[in-house]
Amino acid sequence: MKADLIVRDGVVFTGTDDPKPGGVAVRNGRIVGVGDVKGFDSPRTETIDADGGLITPGFIDAHVHPLSGGLKLAHCSLYDATTAQEALELVGAYAKARQGAEWIWGGGWSMEWFPRGTPSAEALDQVTGDRPALLYNKDGHGAWVNTAALRRAHISATTGDPNDGRIERLDDGRPQGTLHEGAMDLVSELLPKFTRTDWEAALLAGQKYLFSCGITGWQDADVQPAQEEAYIALAGRGELKASVVGALWWERDQALEQIDALLGRRARFAPGYRPTSVKLMLDGIVENYTAALLEPYRDYEGNETENTGIDFIDGTLLKEIVRILDRLGFQCHFHTLGSRAVRHALDALDALPAPRRRSHHLAHLQVVDRADVHRFAEVGAIANCQALWACREPQMTDLTLPFLGPTSADNQYPFAGLARAGATLAMGSDWPVSTANVYEQIDVAVTRTHREYRERPPLDLVQSLTLTQALNGFTNGSAQVNRVEHEVGRIKVGMEADLAIADRNPFVGGSIADTKITHTIIGGTVVFSTS
Ligand SMILES: [Zn+2]
Structure with a gap:
């Protein structure tokens, strides 16, 4: 049998401690050969040289937020900062570059940059001026807001904490600038609503980034209705190339009456997207x-x-x-x-x-x-x-x-x-x-x-x-x-050809963290490559 694609000269991870030297042969999107794949070659076969690197199944991220990740990449991103000072400089630069924007919005700060993990409104005011600002913590469980945002949300010393969150306070009871968990909603509900175009762009940006990590499928750990529209639209246009299971958010302030809505949403699956x-x-x-x-x-x-x-x-x-x-x-x-x-x-x-x-x-x-x-x-x-x-x-x-x-x-x-x-x-x-x-x-x-x-x-x-x-x-x-273990997740003849190729073989030693992805392949098609 001749292959459409051969990944050769690598080391194949087959689920054991003893990866197999050789490669993977692919035909019609499925794996047809593992290890010695020379016999599958033909003049029309595309080849990728793995150059001694580890060939694994495409990774599946079982808990990820590609849309909020993609959206934050496109807004005030503090993910590259390493200190409070750097974060403030990034916010200042963003505010200057977007004079017309009503809100300064983004995220990516770390609690460890601030005393007690709680950044202050006062510090943020210095770089944002009078425009409201909301910046999510890297882990999404807290938000840093400025005085203008607190004022807009009418949060003061007399505002009580919500049941599922906490307003960080100064000694005199006034809000300090950090909102924990459900308290973030007091401000975030005032943000302008993102459009369908925003969400679709976010999903494409998120997918592109995840492909660069060797990820070929995932479970989206929190699909909101507006984000669901982006999945369905992209799937309909053939632009959703990953295989995705969506986890629909259980609203804690509602009880069992929300189940009908969940059933309705589950019925709207699309190619590559299953909200189950x-x-x-x-x-x-x-x-x-x-x-x-x-x-x-x-x-x-x-x-x-x-x-x-x-x-x-x-x-x-x-x-x-x-x-x-x-x-x-x-x-x-x-x-x-x-x-x-x-x-x-x-x-x-x-x-x-x-x-x-x-x-x-x-x-x-x-x-x-x-x-x-x-x-x-x-x-x-x-x-x-x-x-x-x-x-x-x-x-x-x-x-x-x-x-x-x-x-x-x-x-x-x-x-x-x-x-x-x-x-x-x-x-x-x-x-x-x-x-x-x-x-x-x-x-x-x-x-x-x-x-x-x-x-x-x-x-x-x-x-x-x-x-x-x-x-x-x-x-x-x-x-x-994701209940797809019979289709993907192992390099075995008959499985779908979702693969991640690394630049080295971490089984031989050295820092695992320094292993880099060179190619990501879905169903035999390259979706990411460094070359
Ligand atoms: Zn999460």
Whole structure:
């Protein structure tokens, strides 16, 4: 048989510790040969020289926000800043360049640049003047606003905190300039609405960036109705080249009455876009005390407090929601940062009638109680890991560890424990919260250190994964999350030819994080190449 495309002279990852020298032959979009592929050559065959690099299945990002990422790339982007000063300079330059814009809008700052992780309105006022400004934190769980924005939203010393968020305050009760979680909505609801053209451009920008990371499919972790229109429009025009599952946002201020709307939205699938998942956000994040924990938080002096975080959805109601979604064939995609959120999700899955569907998944898994590690396999829940966070970078050492009790601190991101207990691991970046660079994430999964902080001790080294486990997570594991494991996620004859080619083979040593993608291929067609 002759091939349309041959990737040759590489090392093929086939799911084991022992990658196979050689290449991959492709015909009609499917893999027809693996390893020795010389016999598939013909004068009409296109060839790519992998030059000794690792050939993996195309990566599948099991938790990512391509539209908000794409949109933020096009607005006031602070992702390249490394300090508060640099961020302020970028905001100032953006404000100057867009004199006519009513709002200064964007994101990408890091909590670690600011004392207590909370940037002030006062600092922002210096570079924005009287125009309202709203800048999201890199992780999307907080917003930095200026005085003009606070005024426009009528937020003052007398404004109460919403149920699902907190207004950071000065000693006299006036708003300080940082809004946490649901409190962000007080300002963000005043922003001009993005148009359909904005969202379509954002999706194309997001897709292009993800292709450059070797990503050929993903689960969008929060599809809002306006964003859904962009997916459907691009899919209709053949411009959505990735394979996408959409997770529809569960509105926490509504109860079961929203299910009809979810069913209506699910019926609007398009080629390459299937909105079959529902995102249930059960808690917030540790850094602002909104992650729901089984053990109380510590205060700034290290004393135990009464605070155990917030249940965004009550545990009893959650069981009912999950039972109905499961019966209707929806997948549940849980945001579970803290140990109590993890327990509630597992309890809800445990209560489902047999036979259990085995693709509901829990994302983030920062603190998992030891008693719950083995339950993932029992209830058939996939562990959706954001590996980049499992290390001692400043957000961990300065804003997380001091505020966790000892049990929580010792049970963070227990990926190897979950794998040993039989759980299927999937991997997702949560971009634009953190980078979508897959090898950078895998490096942390394997070393439990970040390349910028190698001198620091690893975070609980017994929880490190092997390179093979991490690669399998980003390919076959995430394919299981999207229920496409019979089509993609392994390099095997008969599978779709979705491939990512790297410039080197990380199995032979060296820094995994320095491995770069040279080609991304979907169904035998090159969608990204550095050459
Ligand atoms: Zn997310």
